[in-house]
Amino acid sequence: MAIPDLNNFLKSFFTAHHCSLLLDQDGVLTIQLTEEMDRALMNRPFYWHYMKKMGHSGEPMQLTLITNPNKRDDEGEWIHFGSPRLQQIIGYLQQQEKYTKLFQKVNPTVNTALYPWLVTNIKVSYRGKYKRDELFSIGLNLINGTMKSDMMKILDSIPLHTTISDFCYTLSPLVKLKSGYRRIEAVVDQYIENQNHEWASEALEELQTEIELLKYFYTSDNDNEQMEKEIKEINERYQPRITYQVINGGLFYLTSEIV
Amino acid sequence: MMKSIHIEKDSTFINELENRLEMNEPISSWELFSMAFHAEKTTMTPSFKGLRALEFLPHVDFLNHQISSAEQVIEQMNGRAILADEVGLGKTIEAGLILKEYMIRGLVNKALILVPASLVNQWEKELNEKFYIPAVAYRKNMSWEQGNIIISSMDTAKRSPHRDTILNLDYDFVLVDEAHKLKNHKTKNFAFVRSLKKKYCLLLTATPVQNQLVEIFNLVSILKPGHLGNYDTFLKSYGKDRKNMKQDMYLKQLVQKVMVRNTRKDTGLNQIKRNIETIWAEFSKEEKEVYESLEDISVYLPSFSKITFLREFCSSREACYLSLKKMLAEQPDLEGFQRITEAIEQLPNHKKAEKAVELIKEIGNEKIIIFTEYRATQLYLQWYLQQNGISSVPFRGGFKRGKKDWMRQLFRDHAQVLIATEAGGEGINLQFCNYMINYDLPWNPMRLEQRIGRIHRYGQNKDVHIYNFALKDTVEEHIMKLLYEKINLFEQVIGHLDDILAELAIPDIEHELQEIYSESTTTGEAKVKLNNLSAIIQQTHDTNYEEEQYYGNT
Structure with missing residues (x-):
């Protein structure tokens, strides 16, 4: 499984959405939702509609999620890889987190240039009698055309931020986004062409x-x-069909030293 | 090869990214961006083979044959198959697993599930609770277009105006339960299912061939037309005799390509026999007096109360006493009831309870389950057994899972008797026990079957003994003699009862029985009506059977 620890995954998800964790013990997680999360997960649009209409701020709910199967009879929802709640959270992620623009965080003493990279995570689905998916993470340097596979793994070890660090400046892409994307697509085409079908x-x-x-x-x-x-x-x-679907992607500004 | 593969690329992403960057619209933080990627990695299906659904359903204990059947249907039969397991081996589970797998892989979004009217709610519950499949039972004014996974009865679906709407829709998955009803290619049901636009299709039946080989031909023609040739050549080669199937290896092989059939024999459930015995008890003189005064007095009560009191009194003094008390608290001036409650207080032990102790001692050192309909009876029995040196633990459907497991363990390791009020103890396995006492009979025979299913199931390796208790000269005797015994419930009808009741438009037999009693002014009248009901059920069963015999001779 690509999510190795569900409890941590949930904690990061809710923390990233500015929710506070009221309890985190033994695979039981109680979360104070924010309004955004309440709207996204608790399925009570009328409550929020009504509150706003009355000029109230509304009170987001608390949610208790249980990842430890031995605790599943406790007060709260047992959450696991098949449960509707996790699917809802995953669906929300997939819908919301599609596009990004990020800058490598550095502490330079001199002016440092950041190179633009187009990064795309593409899911390729093969459907014949049955179906199978493959996920590619490809990065393309929009200045010199260098291409990297497993880009997400590379990015994992780089601190990234939504704003640019001091003393840094960005280089303008020589390759346009669209033609960059076409180059990435061509690589995937080539890969598929060379396979045994x-x-x-x-x-x-x-x-x-x-x-x-x-x-x-x-x-x-x-x-x-x-x-x-x-x-x-x-x-x-x-x-037989093959479909490409970009799961997410964006523009990354990175220093020249990346591997 | 590449030329014959349809390729569909993603053209929207890059445009949208460009727009967003230009307009400076909000974008994702690294953390969430990366989480979305890992979530996708988790939900995608990296291999053509195997069942991913198993990882998604950690709370279900699948049996080996259920898993291999699902794999076979998906990997070898490409999603079109007849599921023909013998009754009780879990066709529904296999079907749910297959549907779940297709949904996880994104191959099924829209599904139509056609089941007998009496089973619609049960399917809805099972798919939602066991499989987390958001299936909904069709209800009036619902939209066939908008609902994704709809469960409906065949009768509703094929009726105008639903029929035309449904036939216009493209279904990724169609399931027909009790599919032996489709074996006649001249019926409307057959034509309807055949004209549904569908990708994957499952037909569920325990009896794919009842009489004639042409029946299987018709079922296969829905799934894979031509697989068994065309109608004329098939009739010519195999005639109408079903014995040919056993002789013709080639035909057998062909059928096996579209049909999965597990038998009790394969799964080790075969050797176990069911011994069913009725145990008669008789009221004492005092009890009989109370019973009769209840019968006489309660004529003035609102419908259902009378028959409820009588049934309760047949179960235990406590069950009846509590209801009477409750009613008196609401209407203190009801004449005569005060006297009856006082009379009940004076009664000695219930005759059925004495019978139960007698039987338990006779059976000796064996685990026994007692089922009763009433909680008050459950408590009373627990006390009474204890008085007689018999250890017991209670069990209720409402117990939390942890408590259920604990009670099961206590029963297995320490107590001799488990006293349960509900068969619905989903997932509780009691195969280590093979004796069951039905202390009072449920009025819905399907519930009886569920009770028995608690012990007569996968993993049981001893013969199963069932004792049904009934009191002479009471409503229990009517139900036992005029209903259960008359329609031969235990031997032949039970597997077909659902069909028969659906055909007779009786959605709820328990309710039907209550109505018979509440609308009859005398016991004699109720008995006549009960007799009629049994006769109709028996007759429908016989006619169905005959039709099966004749089918195809036209």
Whole structure:
């Protein structure tokens, strides 16, 4: 699992949203929500509508989340990887945290240039008889064209901030965002092209077989409409597809020393 | 190869990023940005193989055959299959697991679940509570377009105007429970399911072939038309005799490609027998007097009260006494009741309780579960058993999980008897016990089946003994003789009862029975009505059976 510790994940999530933790003990977490978090998670739009209308500030709720399965009968919600609450939080993250612009934090004594990087996290889904996803994190230096894979891992060791540090200045990109993105996409295209697509051949084979069976089934039948519908369903089910979806990305200004 | 793969790229992201940067709109902090990335890594599915859903459902104990069935349906059958496990092996669980897996992988958003009317709520509960699938039961004026996962009865769905709306929608997943109703290709149900626009499709039935091979042909034609040839060639090769299936290895193999069937034999549930016995008890003279005065006096009560008092009195003095007291507190001037409550106070021990102690001693050193409908009876029995040197622990559906587990443990390690008020003890496994006393019979036979299912389940390795208690010359005798025994409930009808009741438009049999009693002025009248009800159930069962025999001969 990419989220190794759910309790920590939740703590960071709520702290980053300025909520205070009232209790954090033994896998039980009580959080004082902010208005933003209450609106996002507690599903009570009428309460907030009413409060605002009356000119009140409203009172955000407290939420107790239990990650320790042995405590799941305690007062509060048991939260785990399948629970609706976690899906809600993840959905919120995916919807809200798509775009960014960040600066490397440095303490230079002389004027330091920061290089612009376009970073994209792209999910590629392969769908034939079944489905599988792959996640790429690619960074492109918009001055010299250097490209890095596993960019998120590299960024993990760099302190980043939403504002630029003193004595730093940014270089303007030589490569435009859009053409930068096209270069990244081309690399993914290339990667896909070089792969073995057995999953797709299998799916196509199945597609052919089922359509042949279907035609045999209908030889003595005149129900063309039904047959067309079923052919469509077979296509829908087996036609191999690949989709690209950018999970999130943004512009990062980094010093020249990054690996 | 690349040419035949459809590729869809993301063109919106980079435009939106450019806009945001230009307009100086709010952007994400590093921490949240990185969290979103890790969340995606967590929810994506890195491999074509395996069930991710298992990680998402840590609270469900799946059985091995349920997991392998789900895998088989997804990986080998590509999501179109007949789930034909024998009753009690968890077809619903397998179906839920498959649907969950498709949802996690983002392959199913819109689903239609067609089940018998009497099971709609149960499906809704199970999918939501066990699988966290946000399924909703169809209710009046709901929109078929907007709901994502809708559970409905076949009758509602196929009726105008729903039918046309539904047939216009594209479903990613369609499930039909009790799919043996689709075996006749000339019926409306069959035509309806066949014309649904669907990607994945599961047909659930314990009896895929009841009589004729052509039945399986019809079911398969919904999933994979042509898989078994066309209608004429199929009839020519295999005729109408279902025995051919056993002889024809080729046909068998073909069917196995679209059907999963686990039997009790495969799963080790086969050798266990059910012994069912009725234990008759008789009221003492004093008890009988009270029972009769209750019968006489309560004619003036609001409907349902009378029959409730009688049933309670058959269970224990305490159960009836408490209700009477409660009623008297609200209406102190009700004539005659004061006398009855006083008479109850004077009664010695309940005859059924004495019978129970007798039976427990006879059974000897074995674990026994006693089910009763009433909490007051539960408390009384606990006390009475203790008086007779028999140790017991109570069990209620309302207990918290921790307490349930604790009680189960106490029962297993220390007490001889568990006294339970509710079969609904979801997930509690009592296979270490194989004796059950139904101290009073529920009026809904399905609940009886659920009770028995607590001990007659996966993991049980001894024969199961069920004792049903009933009092002579009381309402219990009517229900036992005129309903349970008359329709042969324990032997043949129980598996079909749902279908039969749906067909008779009886959504709630318990309610039906209460109505019979509250609307009858004499016991004789109630008995006649009860008799009629049994006759109709029996008749419907027989006709269904006959239809199955005849089907296909036209």
